[in-house]
Every structure is written in C-alpha cells, then in structure tokens.
Amino acid sequence: MASFIVVLFFLIIQVFANKVISSSSLGKIKWMSLAGGIAVSYIFVYILPSLHHEQDEFGDTAFELAMESELYFFGLIGIVLFYTVNKLAERHRHKRGASVEDRFFFSQTLLFFVYNMLISYIMFASEQPLEQLVFYGTAVGLHFMAVAHDMFRENNVKYRKYGRYMLASGILTGWLVATLTPPSPIVLSIVFAFISGAIMFNVIKNELPSEDSAHLPTFVLSAFIYSALTLMLKFFFDW
Template sequence: MLLITFILAVGFVSVHLFSRYLPFLDNVPRSRLLSAAGGISVAYVFIHLLPELNKHNEVLDRNIQSGALEFFENHTYIVAMIGLAIFYGLERMVKTSKKKQQEENNLDRASKGVFWIHIFSFFLYNSLIGYLLLHGEQETVTGLVFYFIALAVHFITSDHALREAHKEMYDRVGRWLLAAAILAGWAIGITWKVNENIIAVLFALLAGGVILNVMKEELPEERESNFWAFAAGLAGYTLLLMLA
C-alpha cells in the first residue's frame, strides 16, 4: 500500500509540473474534457468530501474533553466555512493586487508579496492532501485511485488559475513548491501520525478551500462550460464511487 501511495503522490507531482503543456486549458468555449473534469470534482465534493467531513466531526465530538476546545464540537462545518472564507479572501487579494499592478506598473500579474502568501496557503493545502494519501478514509487501492482522479483533475484547473494570476512566477517557482508540498505531506505521513483532532480541524479547513476552488474553477460562467459533458462527468464519477 505504501508503494501505491508513493506512485499516486508522484502522479500529483506530475500534474503540477506538466499541466502547463495541456493545450485545451485556454479554450473558449471550454473543452468537453474540462467540463467533464468539473463534474468529477463536484461529485467528489458531495459524494466523498462532505461525508468524510462528517466523520471528522464525529472524531472531534468523541475526543474533545477540554472546555477551551468546545467550540469545535459539532462545529466542523463552521471550520469548513471559515476555510472557504479564507480562500475566498485570498482570491480577492490576488485579483485586487493584479488590478493594481496593471494600473501602476503595467504588469499582468499579482505582486510578489501576494504571490508568496497565495503559494504558502496552497503549499499547506497540498501538504494535507499528500498526508491524506496515507491517513485518509481511503482504505483500498480503488479508493485511493478515485481520490487521485478527483484531485488530479482539480489540480489541473487550480494550476491554470494560479498561472493566470502569477504568470512566469508560478511556472518558475510556484509549481515546484506545490509539487514539493505533496511529497512533504506524504513524507510526514510516513514518519509521523498527526493527532486526529488536529487533522479533523485541518481537513475541515481544506474542505472549505476545495469547495470554493471547485465552484470557482470548475463552474466558470465566462468560459461557457459544456453542460452535458459536465453532467456526464458528474454522473459517471458518482456511479463509480457508489460501486466502489
């Protein structure tokens, strides 16, 4: 099983390093393949991510003894909402910075400071995804493969958005850091099992970020998504998850 998780971690790394060469990312209207990928990501959120979030909520309910941590009892979904708000704030910060750079410096990208904040947040995001290859709810090879498929297509579109925001800085530095984050999270998973309460809270924050990024990138009105390809991806991946 360890070898399988390593292979999938390398697969995630490959997506970050080579997705820039996919020729259909800038197509308008959006390619059927990307619309189907959007359907897969949305199915992952509703069929896998939210039920798993509920399991982490049960972990916190069972383990919390300290009065100082009672806020998290039955409030994992609030933590997920906070995660969504954080990533939404990051997106607004990037757009505001990019607009300011265009007006003041005639540069079509966000500032370097904003770049590092944005990349650091996604470094943590990716590290947790790498860690969950080993310590997530996926207990079978099939479950791991489905986890990989959903997040690989999600990475393709999120990489494209990061490249649009930061241009050559993302290709020169950012994609390498995000690829390294996957391996770092996987390596931490081998050497250290993080307290399940901490993972529950971090997973909730991650879930909020995934939900925002999926809805922002996989359902873009301006790219004229193909509904039938989206629906096929949604239905096909849902069926596979239910049969697994």
C-alpha cells in the first residue's frame, strides 16, 4: 500500500505536470529552478555514492574476475544513448513533414517510457523503507515533472494527447514489475548504473536552467537544503 501511494503520486505528477506548473503561484521559472537544484543535489549526494557502493558490491558478488568499472560502463551507455536521441531530435527539428515528426515523437516517447519504467523499477525493487522512498521519491517526482515539461515544450499537442499517458504507463509498468518479480542483485545493479547515467544526462539537459530562465536563489537554496537534509539523514539514520 505504501509503494502504491508513492507510485500514485508519480502518476499524478506525470499526467498533470504542466497544469501544476502553469497554475501554481510559484511560476514556471521557480518550479524549474527548484527541480534543477534538487536534481543536481540528488546526483551528487545520492546517485554517485550509491553507484560507487553498487560497484563494490557487484565486484564482490557477481564474478570472480570482476573489474572495478563494469557498472560505470553501463552508466556511460545510458548517457550516450540519451545524448544520441537528443541529437537526433535536434536534427529532425529542421526537417519538414508530419510523418517524420510523428515517427520521431513516438520513438522518443517510447524511449522515455522505458526510462520511466526503469526508474520506477529501481525505486520500488530496492526495498527501501517508506520514509526513504518518500524522501528520495520527492526528487524523482520533480525530475519526472521537468522531463514532462521538456517534452511538452517540444510537441505540446501530441504530448497532451498521447505522451503523458505513455510516460505514466512506464511508471506503472516499472512498479508492477518490481512488485510481481523477485529482485536480482545483479540485475538491480546493472539497471541502476544504466539509469544513473541517463538521469545525469537528462538532469543536465532539462533541469539546469539557462541564464534567462533561472531563479538563482531558488536553484541554490534547493540544491544545498536538499543536500544538507540528505547528508544529515545518512549520518544519523544510515540512509
């Protein structure tokens, strides 16, 4: 039930992200600066240390001939894959024709379906206590919101009609897979490494606000406050 409440929160954010941003008194610039600050903090105080820990565990339990960088390689694959898709998107923007635009939109949406599914799978298959799931889920939820807003800006009609539901179904699919299948430590480590690289790229691309669309105090405060809270929770409660 606890995980279902969190996944329901993710689904609401994914489907209604742009309505939340546009109707909130906080404003789009502050919303994106808030999401960007927390996302950057999440990478440096959670993802990178966790990836290092997973690599150590992977080397101890997976193979006798394990090296010291296998999982970092899977993280690299995640970055390269999403960078390639982003470059293809930029190239297709200069081409005309509804068929080309439609084909690429659905290809990109399918990729983000898998992206959301893997993030959701990692969140719920790792068997975190409820308080950790809620705390880190806040950062993940804001990240979903930023990705949704970026896709909305690129093709708002198709995103409202199809995209947001496909991305939400990715979240739901990941939760179902995590709930209904026994977790494998090796699979979890590989998926976590891959999706960590993908998250790093998408945070840098979507959530580091440019100079003309950033509220600097919101970005800085959210980054340092979330980092301070994370470090305190790790220190006192061994998160």
